[in-house]
Amino acid sequence: MRNVLGGALAMGIVGASTAVSHALIDAPLFTAQAIRYAGAALVLVVAARVLRVRVPRPRGRDWLWLIGVAAVGQVIFNVGIVRGVAHAEPSVLAVAVAGAPVIVAVVGPLLEGGRPRTAVLAAAGVVVAGSALVIGFGRTDLTGALLAGLVLACEAGFTLLAVPVIGRLGAWGVSLHAVWLAAVMFAAIALPVEGPAAVLALTGPAWASIAFLAVAVTAIAFVCWYSAVRGLGSDRAVLLAGVAPVAAALAGVAVVGIVPGPGVWAGMALVGAGLALGLRARPVMA
Template identity: 55%
Template structure:
């Protein structure tokens, strides 16, 4: 399989998607006290309707999943949408938010190794060199914090779920397109969260939402879910999950920029250093290059291909609820 190219045009959708995710920190913060499962169920249900309407207007074709495709799509919903939110909420009860954010910052490394494995090719040396740089920059931007053993476990789960959100989409993106993967993963998550909400929070949970929280749900449903998901998966399909993974570094950059604009304070020297490191990593990992012949493999993976590691829309340093 040929290594996907990574022209700026192909990377742009993912860059915009990650910027939307990172810039939603203030909006996400308004939902801290809202019933988790019910609120997210409404968000994903609304996003499903929005995507169906847009797909109808644009002529995007949506296919019915078949066979194992249901497992991959359900995997995205369970891990990347449902469990990720649970891991973040439960994790911050045992660890400072920065700890969860630092774990999620490791995603470029995981995607740089595991993504090409699923795409049946060798990892890109360029991405493997750049991923730790992007990760280090994100850690500097996010900061660090205290935790206990349980907090570490939740942080590792958040990392696995964040990576799974992209990796589980790889086998179904070609047939279902970014539109189909987004629609099916989102409606499946909406059903799961609605069931959890009914059992854990009760049918009266919707009445607890304030007007501001309803507005936040609408914003997240439209921009951080419906729009950002399609943009992200468009780049994953065009450029490959490894290169796309580097773009996750844009989220903390956007979060830091929004924090400065909204008056949360001027970034500290360590944050400025992290921003510089992040930008260097992104430039180094995403610059156009010729693909060496030895990096391209056939339909079967090379025996030397690194196996995927065992596991992988907030205030700054808090992972945004997807």
């Protein structure tokens, strides 16, 4: 239950943060992300020392997996989202992200030495269908569809690439090292593309948004998420991704006052049913 609540909290934070991210629409993308991930790394270092959490050092092939998490799950993912909205409505990309449970339900157990679970596969389908109803469908062109596929692969990769190292490094180790690696990657792109002066273009609301994203959406959510992946298994944990669109819809009610229609409520019910089905499934060993 602790892992379920932690994973749900992580996805709830991510879903509810969509309104906060709007403050960064006109901000220099790579600079803002570099600052966000650098800040998150600092928060994790300080928190680990205060809480006396031991953070193992990566070794050997650990670095390859961590670089993959940072590059695929954070850098390429964010670039895909930004480029994708120029060719597709945001709901198209959101639905693509929501499709990750199906991929992880198949690949995750294989990486963990087991086999895909029928109940979890079925639950993943229900959660994805429910998420699609909550998010809605939008229009796109061919480029947008391809970028949506890229975003889907990156979202799945964020979880799957951590599976081989999470057992040794733990949630804190994967989170901290992936975060500072992402900060370095974004900085390496930001300096030549946007220039050092780009930081001066950040407004007060942008800085506030970056701070929230660094602390809540990155530092806290990453540790909660990878703790859930380690405790529940990647296939069951990723079902909790269905909480994100539900949280976004409920945040819209609180912030904007928009009451969801019947289809959205039906989607929320499907997400809940999928979670109830999938989280009760037991491992199937290879």
